[in-house]
Amino acid sequence: MFRSKLNRKPRFSQGELISIRTREEIRVRLDILNKRDHCLMTEQMWGYCGQHFRVMKVVNHLFDERKNKLYKSHSPLYILENLICHGIVDMFPHKCDRSCYFLWHEDWLDNV
């Protein structure tokens, strides 16, 4: 009833084994800022291309701490098992230790 028209049904489910597409396949799906539907493909994420991982969670909702609001994601996003950010980002003066799970856009993933 309250689903946004922008959302589409996730293709993968929790626990499913998926493969991350190759660098070339992902690159053609990104805009000039390395984003797909505003989801950024970070430097560290390129290192996992072509590898297999298990879906830990389908990300339907995201809490924005800055705005203090819960958002429903536009496009299917996923969290993959053990893929956490090491925190070395050029925009930060120090290494961030939050160890966030990366958000993977569905278009960057494929069936095994």
Add this chain to the structure above:
Amino acid sequence: MCQLKDIEKMGTITRIDESLEGMRTLLKSMYRAALRARTFFSPASAGVSLPANPEKREIGPEDRVRVRSKKEIRSLLDEEGKYGGCRFMRGMYEHCGNSYRVLKDVDFFFDEARQKMVKTKGLVILEGANCSGQQRFYFNRCDRNCFFFWHKAWLEKIP
């Protein structure tokens, strides 16, 4: 660049959440007032012995630790539910008494709310102790699966 910078553009606020925003703010302030009143009339530390030298624990990455009991942790928290500025969140109580491996020391982290890097002291993250995303006054849960920040005083090292 960090993925967290664009969180608000990755989604839309649902109609039900939007319509309840004002109500939620009111409920949150009422809840906080009730919490303060409860702490004022019955301090959490009553009848509970404080852990000895909670600040002196030497806990580091790879160590096995046990999360202290609810009572012990409550005795350490102030009226805002914080210890050393770190909030003990509601979802963290379910981990009390369980043992985990320390994944990392938290020296710096990016504070999304303030949009800046923050230096911290005495915090760690534990493997497998993640936020379930369930929050008061929200119908849907957040799926970001963030690691909780644990103050070392809330943990006991397992030899």
